[in-house]
Amino acid sequence: MAWYRRRRRDLPWRRTSDPYAIWVSEIMLQQTRVVAAIPYYERFLARLPDVATLARARIDTVLALWAGLGYYRRARFLHAAAKIVLREGFPKDAAGLRKLPGIGEYTSAAIASIAFGEPVAVVDGNVERLIARLYAAPHLNKREVGARAQKWLDESEPGDFNQAMMEMGATVCTPRSPSCGTCPLAKHCAGRANPEQYPAPKERAPLIDVAVAVGLTVREGRVFLRRRASTELNSGLWDLPASTGRGKTLGAISHGVLNQRLRVTIHAARPRGEGRWFTAAQLSSAPLATSARKCLLATGFLPQRGRGSVSA
């Protein structure tokens, strides 16, 4: 705790005690690095400053604010949960938070400890690694990590304790080349001699190549897009429609996603099915699928500007 008070990063969600803002930050931080989430967090809260505004916003607005951050299901869960909160009130503890869509074991504990001071330890990737090394235990499951973290929890300041654990994992007890020389726990750490062995590496799924063909139609400066259905992946995002692949090839992109590598070929096509025409300017504020954005950059429909181009 002394180390944390000295070394904590000045992060935007550490400047508020608003449970809504902390909630938004925790959803954005799921499987997402702190530095990646910061600009999205700032923009999201500026546009949707409270839970009622979020609940009443259109899903397109929410998805557009999320575009580029990945794991878009999080945005839909957050929006759905905001509607529930507007109707039923903000949950008062971790158990109540846990019932909301998009909030699991980690996130319920994080919000409850940080916003409400509830003495419950979080287990994220940082805490797993820190505990595994501290005990030189390569194969602990989440429940076992949680029990050990809970034992150390400072119940007078559980939010700061949890953030201290994660901050340690993110800045000192890092996956590769940890800074054991400056670690305040080094002399208590059983894994100090060989930190890279903890936790044991997980076996990875083999990389799969997937061929995808999409159709591109441009007329009078507008491109034809379809909205992905609620039953599909990336539902709600605008995407290029599928193609038979028989039209003239206009380009190709590679789009890595988890254990897949999508090889997307872009073909000239006629507009088919439901869809909408977008100008390049309209796309800057539309929830566009990342692979579609790459295709539109590759074919020159969108200008090649600095990635992200997070315009309000």
Add this chain to the structure above:
DNA sequence: AACTCGGGGGA
């Protein structure tokens, strides 16, 4: 417990 999410970015 394993798998998916057709993510994203640092090293």
Add this chain to the structure above:
DNA sequence: TCCCCAGAGTT
């Protein structure tokens, strides 16, 4: 290219 990130939901 590899690794893993303040994970959650589904099967």
